[in-house]
Amino acid sequence: MKLTNRAKPIDNSPMTVAERLYIPAIANGMGITLKHFFKKKATINYPEVQRPFSPVFRGLHVLKRDEQGRERCTACGLCAVACPAEAITMTAAERKKGEEHLYREEKYAAEYEINMLRCIFCGLCEEACPKAAIFLQPDKIAPAFYERDEVIFGKDRLVEKMDDRATTGIEKYTGVKS
Amino acid sequence: MDPLLVKALIIIAIFGITLLIATYSTWAERKVAAFIQDRNGPNRAGWGGLLQPIADAGKMFFKEDFIPASANKWLFIFGPSLAMLTALMASAVIPFGDTILVGGQEIQVQAIEVNIGILYVFGVVSLGVYGIMIGGWASNNKFSLLGAVRAASQNISYELAMGLSIIAILLMSGSLSIRAIVEGQHGGNWNILYQPLGFIIFLTCAFAECNRTPFDLPECETELIGGYHTEYSSMKLGFYLFAEYINMFASSAVTACLFLGGFNYPFMDDVRNGLISSLGDVTGHNVATAIGTLVFFAKILFGIFFFMWVRWTLPRFRYDQLMSLGWKALIPLAILNVVLTAAGVLLEMRWLPWLAVIVIVAVAIVQAAMAPKKQLRTQRV
Ligand code: SF4
Ligand code: SF4
Secondary structure (H helix, E strand, C coil): CCCCEEEEEEEECCCHHHHCCCHHHHHHHHHHHHHHHHCCCCCCCCCCCCCCCCCCCCCCCCECCCCCEECCCCCCHHHHHHCCCCCEEEEEEEECCCCCCCCCCCCCEEEEEECCCCCCCCCHHHHCCCCCCCCCCECCCCCCCCCCHHHECCCHECEEEEECCCCCCCCCHHCCCC | CCCCHHHHHHHHHHHHHHHHHHHHHHHHHHHHHHHCCCCCCCCCCCCHHHHHHHHHHHHHHHCCCCCCCCCCCCHHHHHHHHHHHHHHHHHHHHHCCCEEECCEEECCHHHHHCCHHHHHHHHHHHHHHHHHHHHHHHHCCHHHHHHHHHHHHHHHHHHHHHHHHHHHHHHHHHCCCHHHHHHHCCCCCCHHCEEEEHHCCCCCCCCHHHCCCCHHHHCHHHHHCHHHHHHHHHHHHHHHHHHHHHHHHHHHHHHHHHHCCCCCCCCCCHHHHHHHHCHHHHHHHHHHHHHHHHHHHHHHHHHHHHHHHHHHHCCCCHHHHHHHHHHHHHHHHHHHHHHHHHHHHHCCCCCCHHHHHHHHHHHHHHHHHHHCCCCCEECCC
């Protein structure tokens, strides 16, 4: 019966005396482990040493602002529709007079939440967004959680800070740094 | 200084060193395991992870100390205590060094010198299995009991071969005192040079007696969950694990005494004479003894490393393999070794036990050369 395509050569002939003594085989094995004892260790001492991320790494989400610091998201909901894990929810609101410096479009997301336990970091929200508002940062990992309520990221943690602009990783498509 | 006081200090020092080495064996075990597997091992607690054993002990103390409702409470507590007690007793008769001169008196660097030292070690080590047996029985758990029964039958089987291999040593030294055996190997005249087969048998049995891989069937996780200590938690479990490391230290020490010359090393007389002529009688002698003790500890530490090295190389035996190795291979070989040694002593040819090794190696080589070529069949998996 053929179950897989893998095969390994085996030997069913009776063992010789040398094999039944075990000692040559044991000595051989101990030699191998001793060699590994002095080998270079494979461990990377995180957090002191960090492995470089891939340029297309999909990390923690960020809601971008434009050059004048206005939020780009227009609460169109396309990201939520695109999201296979149904991790995104939002509430839309209308921009009032005098808020033009806060929101770029007339409609904006009053609430915008991503459930990081549901999210699979596929990046489809980033691709769906027509306003180039949501991005998965190539240099930040979603943090670990201690409590359930830390899992849902609201706008307070998603919208980028003006004094700490996020990298979007857009250069992976355009070659232009954002 | 009062010789009694010196003796008390020596006893306390040996006790402390035993505990210290056992403590750091747990650290070394993890380091050796890690290094063999190309990892780093514990390196966060203290420099190079040196505080790890203390952190582990602290963790053990703060775990819930749980006694199962159906367990026999007193025996459940008695089991690990007995394991720990017997483990600590074994190092009492081991000669850690020659003598030191204090106030014109010669004092042996040894807790107690008894003229049946090796029998004492043997007795205490076999008592150790009671700790496991009692713990496994008192847990009132089938897996624990199975582990304990395994431990008991394994220890009994391997004690035979071990005793026989020691008898060969006793034939050569003519004394049961470990100090006398060690002194009989003065200089580089170690017993391993005359007892190659005995050494291998003794070492194998020592692994089995300590319940170390490849003979750690009493705590075989794949079959018995945790074996005899399945129901144990907190420091009671710690005692069992710790007793294993102390046993390892004790059996390395006994191996070093019986086969590797104890505190003897080549050219020790030249070193001693040189020290005496440069430092004076008393200081020179004491310094020479200290060097011997250091050499002895180096041998013990290498023994412990060897235990770990083997543990992280070899897989566990199957139980029937364990039994057939013990009864069908080691005991006959040990008897052969005793006979050859006796003949050697009688004919004054001390190298005679090598004959067995030479014959076995020759047979193995010839048979391997004559064996039909291996035919590899390809089998689908
Ligand atoms: S990365 Fe994927 S799963 Fe996560 S929010 Fe975006 S679309 Fe949903
Ligand atoms: S992030 Fe983009 S896709 Fe999602 S609601 Fe805002 S504008 Fe629409």
